[in-house]
Amino acid sequence: MAAKVILITGASSGIGLATAELLHAEGFTVYGTSRRANNASKYKFQMIELDVNQEDSVAQAIEKVISTEGHIDVLINNAGFAIAPAGAEESSMQQAQAIFETNFFGALYSASKHALEGYSESLDHELRSHGIRVSLIEPAYTNTSLGMNLLKADAQVTAYEQIREKLHQQMIETIRNSDDPSIVANTILAVINSQNILPRYTSGTTARYLKNLRKFAPVKVFDKLIQRSLKV
Numbered sequence: 001m002a003a004k005v006i007l008i009t010g011a012s013s014g015i016g017l018a019t020a021e022l023l024h025a026e027g028f029t030v031y032g033t034s035r036r037a038n039n040a041s042k043y044k045f046q047m048i049e050l051d052v053n054q055e056d057s058v059a060q061a062i063e064k065v066i067s068t069e070g071h072i073d074v075l076i077n078n079a080g081f082a083i084a085p086a087g088a089e090e091s092s093m094q095q096a097q098a099i100f101e102t103n104f105f106g107a108l109y110s111a112s113k114h115a116l117e118g119y120s121e122s123l124d125h126e127l128r129s130h131g132i133r134v135s136l137i138e139p140a141y142t143n144t145s146l147g148m149n150l151l152k153a154d155a156q157v158t159a160y161e162q163i164r165e166k167l168h169q170q171m172i173e174t175i176r177n178s179d180d181p182s183i184v185a186n187t188i189l190a191v192i193n194s195q196n197i198l199p200r201y202t203s204g205t206t207a208r209y210l211k212n213l214r215k216f217a218p219v220k221v222f223d224k225l226i227q228r229s230l231k232v
Helices: 014-025 057-070 092-103 114-128 159-175 181-191 205-216 219-228
Strands: 007-008 029-034 047-049 075-076 136-139 200-203
Touching: 007 014, 007 057, 014 092, 014 181, 029 057, 047 057, 114 136, 136 159, 136 181, 136 205, 136 219, 181 200, 200 205
Parallel strands: 007 029, 007 075, 029 047, 136 200
Antiparallel strands: none
16 A cells, blocks of 8 residues: 655654654655755655745645655645744734734645634535545644744834743743654654544643643633743
8 A cells, every 4th residue: 555645844843844754754755845945865755845925836846746646645734933922013014914924824725823723623624525634733832943933023112122031031941841843743643544533633741731721720710820821
């Protein structure tokens, strides 16, 4: 039986890289993507160039995989970026739109994060009759380079300088002590091999704890815990 063909966006580092390496080791045919597919030969899997913000780039990458393999069995939408701690008014409309371009509009068949949950659930129902399932993989903080590559708000307000820096340092420390990307990669592997695909999966101890806390704890208790964790 031929190995499943898997396309992973944002596979040059972090969760995408860990997932691509794991699935490659498990015998899947893996195509990773990056906006700049430099030094592609250093990866164990096949790395191709893809900018999720550019329709032509997306089409070319898909065509490359299809022309070589004939099909794509699994798409993992992992590409995205985040902004450093900032007040809502510290990002211009242009910057906010740029974030959505990558994290939402750049998604091919699935999506992630808060604004995309409903979209993913709807898409799962829409595509299920065609034998395609859409699942959300929901980890908590993961030990990746995300905290070192944060986009700065482009209209910073002086009043937020102290709290911004405090939250940034706390975020970096939390990421440093959080789950290894391999934990998320193993969750993805389990989903791919599952005969009973679910709409969403938590990944890691912290994510499961937060899910149960959100489900069973009173709103006021959950809110206080969030504020306490932020130390603000």
